[in-house]
Amino acid sequence: MAAAEAELATAYAQAVRDIFFNADYTGGSTRYQKPQECWDRFEAMLDHLGRPGAALKLIHIAGTNGKGTTSALCERMLRECGVRVGLFTSPHLHVFRERIRIDGALVSREAVVSAMARVHAASLAVGGASPFEKLTAVALVCFEASGVEWVVLETGLGGRWDATNHFKPAVCGICKIGFDHMNVLGSTLREIAGEKAGIIKPGVPAFSVLQEEEAVAVLRAAATAAGAELTLGEALPAVGPLPPWLAPPCQAHNAALATALVRSVAARGLLVDDPAACARALAAARWPARFELLQPSLLHRIPLLLDVAHNQPAIRALVESVATTYAGAKMVVILGANRDKDIAAVIREILGLGSRLAALVAVASSHPKATPAAELAEMGRAAEGEARPAWLVAGSMLEGLQLAAEALGAEGCPASGQLVLCCGSVFVAAEMREALARAEPALLAEDDWAHEEPEPPLVM
Secondary structure, eight states: OHHHHHHHHHHHHHHHHHHHTTOOOSSOOOSOSSHHHHHHHHHHHHHHTTOTTTTSEEEEEEOSBSHHHHHHHHHHHHHHTTOOEEEEOSSOSSOGGGGEEETTEEOOHHHHHHHHHHHHHHHHHHTOOOHHHHHHHHHHHHHHHHTOSEEEEEOSSSSTTOGGGSSOOSEEEEOBOOSOOHHHHOSSHHHHHHHHGGGOOTTOOEEEOOOOHHHHHHHHHHHHHHTOOEEEGGGSOOOOOOOGGGOSHHHHHHHHHHHHHHHHHHHTTSSOOOTTHHHHHHHHOOOTTSSEEEOOGGGTTOOEEEOOOOSHHHHHHHHHHHHHHTTTOEEEEEEOOBTTSOHHHHHHHHHTTGGGEEEEEEOOOSSTTBOOHHHHHHHHHHOOSSOOOEEEEOSSHHHHHHHHHHHHHTTTOOGGGEEEEEESOHHHHHHHHHHHHHHOGGGSOTTOGGGSOOOSSOOO
8 A cells, every 4th residue: 555655646746747847937938929829739739638628617717816716716606506516726825736626625646647647648749738738638637537517717827828718618707907927918907908808708708807997998898809798897796794804805806706607607507596505605615825814823812814915916905905904903014925026016015004014024935936035125125115114034934923923022012903914925825824734733724735745846
């Protein structure tokens, strides 16, 4: 048994390496290179695999921020309606298999190994594939083999040329569009929205959260051109009551979008119409590191708020929610960021907390794109603005918590009037959770994936 487990572990690690061996961690990617050629190559790859996913019912979700939350809520709503569901999201927090879930559970290592063997052969047959193309193909093969009826697909980047965009879904949803990945998607909101709108297809109902007017115009034009019905913002259903992690306005919008998507397919007879299913799902769904509140003893009863917000619009929404939810609280922000983000804009948004900031603690994840903590702190000290909080540098996540507690302790405020916010990177949030899982295992649920053994190699 031990030998078989070791053999599986080796084969699984190799399968993941095969997916990501040609990943670009430099952050220097430029606007799509030969997109039609890449599209045609992946089409050929899908043909070689027998077009896995062609018989599945799909919910397709794009956007800059909120895709993961919306996808997870849709998946849980579908399960509450009594159907078998696959979920494809990226990136992962703790283990690679979070990206591919079947009926709420992580895909098995055996399924990944088996699927990647087929995908590897198919990629060689067509002359190669990008990491995300391979990952999407592996997910589709796993879903087909599992026998699920429905799949929720989150786009990887953009939408129009995305590997998830090769099938006709039952419905599509577009989360908040903002500035991120501009080196690939374009430097204007119009250009970025145009890429996201590429998932809108003829005859497929489309739904969107509230957007900037410039983005709305692009989405409407795309829907008109495709002959698709588009439901925007204010027309989404009211939802509630919501658990605390879904209470911020941006998250409430995502919950409304997910509800609209699932109600749409139910109204067309594609799903058993259970009016209470969406409400049950909203109450039960979990999506870690999204406005997640923890109480680690390391902070001496000071609450820790974890969030994966990692670009300027997401940080702005987070700061607004924190300022409202924790009005009057004295705060320390533990911040880490990848170098391919607009770090200066992120810092400006955080400094908007003004006099509520006792200090900022710069950290760095182990991701290859991570900005070194000392460099991040220097950028913060050089930032303009009325707020001039102290910038501290931590060599680890737990040291970051220690420095935060010391900074707030010097303020002399009661713990109930204080907050530590950790944000700026998916990978920082993940490594903070993993550090806490090791230091205080009881802080997280027994089945939390932060307790899983780390899975090499480090991936996107």
